[in-house]
Amino acid sequence: MTTIGILHPGSMGAAVAGELTGNGHTVLWCAASRSAASKARATKFNLEPVEELDELLDRSAVVISLCPPGAAEAVARSVADRRYPRLYVEANAVSPQRMERMAELLAEAGATVVDGGVVGSPPSGTRSPRLYLSGAEEDVKRIAALFADTRVRAQRLPGGIGQASALKLSFASYQKASRALAAVAHAMANEYGVGAELLDIAEHHSGRHLADLDYTADVAAKAWRWESEMREVAAALTAVGLPVDLALGAADVLSRWAPSKDAELDPIEALNQLRSTP
Structure with a gap:
């Protein structure tokens, strides 16, 4: 099982993370300064709170960013500033050009980046969104495997960084x-x-x-x-x-x-x- 950090889960991010906890993975989130509604969602989906981003990054083999698009680059920069050396999934609705800039920023700080895009409503008993993924083949396969047999249908795209964002x-x-x-x-x-x-x-x-x-x-x-x-x-x-x-x-x-x-x-x-x- 894998320890995964989720940054910063709203209704979509928390529900997607819940599919991972349901698959037996540990999902961490930063609870400091978050709203009561965010904390209630995290509890509902069995996410484990940590107080600081440093702790989340130290413990996580994979980090998934699912936040409002306007905050995506600031979130990526905060991770890059801490020299995170593992796998970062940028799953926000951002332009391919912004995606490429963030990937370059994170790669320079030592991270490996996968481009992601969620299409559909948050997963539930009747809804199964698609998570499109692009990037290096082995990295994409690794992320897709995390969601095997969940209501999030991971789909690999040909091509590299920017393809999932473009779709x-x-x-x-x-x-x-x-x-x-x-x-x-x-x-x-x-x-x-x-x-x-x-x-x-x-x-x-x-x-x-x-x-x-x-x-x-x-x-x-x-x-x-x-x-x-x-x-x-x-x-x-x-x-x-x-x-x-x-x-x-x-x-x-x-x-x-x-x-x-x-x-x-x-x-x-x-x-x-x-x-x-x-």
């Missing part, structure tokens, strides 16, 4: 933005007194756009019309004091397909047109 953010770019768009849409409908009607439309609308790559080429062909429609959406949002950035951002995306008016593209051609001109 995580590719999914998050749709998952999180689509929820924000839905909130803005409902807020606008309510402001104009048509909230119930929008819900009725939504209940009869089915769409799995992220799973239908061919649909992207259809959007590219129609984008010359949709761009102006999104700018009208922005005007309607502005009139009632709602955020317009998402609508204008969508219009800017659609504008990149303007040369493809009514054209027949394959999906990859359509995606390539979204790149900025060098």
